[in-house]
Amino acid sequence: MKIGVFDSGVGGMTVLSELRRRFAKTHFVYLGDTAHVPYGTKSSAQVRKLSAECARTLSAQGISALVVACNTASSLALGEIREACGPGIQVLGVVEPGVSAALEALQQKPLGAPVLVLATKATVKSGLYGRLLREKGVTVFEQACPLLVPLIEEGWTDHPVLHQVVEEYVSSYRKSHPTGVALLGCTHYPWIQEAFQRALPGWTVVNSAQAIASALSCIVGTTDPSTGSRSQESQVDWIFTDPDAIPEFVLPLA
């Protein structure tokens, strides 16, 4: 079985990494649209057009399922991606699994504790996370964090500047709410999960990668017997639309 993983750039590797751990025998095809990254600052029309093009490229690879490991594309373009893939390919976005993970973490919190969605500008503007969470009666805050992807891609993941920027984005929520759930709504953010945890000490920081892997299990209808075995390395084919524009910090991973 071949599974496609699509991201605007390299952030989806945090999702792929969890998928490889869980589906050790699966053949993955990762497409990073490095020629057009970042999606998070583009208009919804542009995100839809680019996402559909990438979906067509991946569907030509003979995949049977596609994980849209990009929150911006998942929030804005899931319809276009499904249309581009056609009925033979199951398409899974990251928003619904993220929402499920946040709701699960919220069960451990006092009544009325909020969910803070941290994401790109385009994801926040789409309002999808907020809508899905409010439907469940949850208090939601959505915070766009446009400087974090550039900082992460520079490798400044533990730099004082990174901590200062995170503080700028989250401090008002920490001051108004001693506890809550912070949902990482951008696949780059797991690389700085500790920085968020440090800035939100009483909060639970939720990375949706595990929830995505569980959702994929349900969709493809298999659980991989060799889970956790290092001897059975999953295969990954890499496609980058601009192969010379991969940020240096992920080169050891790709």
Added chain:
Amino acid sequence: MKIGVFDSGVGGMTVLSELRRRFAKTHFVYLGDTAHVPYGTKSSAQVRKLSAECARTLSAQGISALVVACNTASSLALGEIREACGPGIQVLGVVEPGVSAALEALQQKPLGAPVLVLATKATVKSGLYGRLLREKGVTVFEQACPLLVPLIEEGWTDHPVLHQVVEEYVSSYRKSHPTGVALLGCTHYPWIQEAFQRALPGWTVVNSAQAIASALSCIVGTTDPSTGSRSQESQVDWIFTDPDAIPEFVLPLA
């Protein structure tokens, strides 16, 4: 006379602003490739392809000269842009005027004072600024500053984080050289010229916009008699490849 101004996004507005001051009766067509911004982190092949496409769009507007107000495109794609425009359109990049401005400022400095070129990753990688300055026997340092464009586009132009990032990029040069010339090799950087000046107190910070306007005068063979007159506002047609992805901080200008 119609003059095209091309930038990867909105940075070229710092150049356009100086051109409008000097060519008050001229009709400008500004193309910002907001669907593909930023160019500074892309591969040279991608920058060449995108620049040629934008040059074709502008040449269809009936321009007689084109100012490539993007250092990355000027460093990597001037040949492709000239080819796309054909022989009837004069093409002017920003690198040569910037080098001239830096050399002029260097005359006021002690012998051996260096030029520090501050630019995007792709511009630094092209090595064009360094080559042109070294040909004149100048000591050159080139510093890529990839976090500055995102910070400027967020409007954090006087934020403590901006000053800390600038400090990170320039402090080693200040410590090794009490004076020199810092050349702003990215059209976004004039918006934070004061931050650079504050971090490099003994240095001269050079913004090449005036030199570009002078070079354009030479090329189009006219000086505009109404210079400085506010009553003769130049006309600007705006083309943005993604009109919904214009950073908010420049909306009042466009």
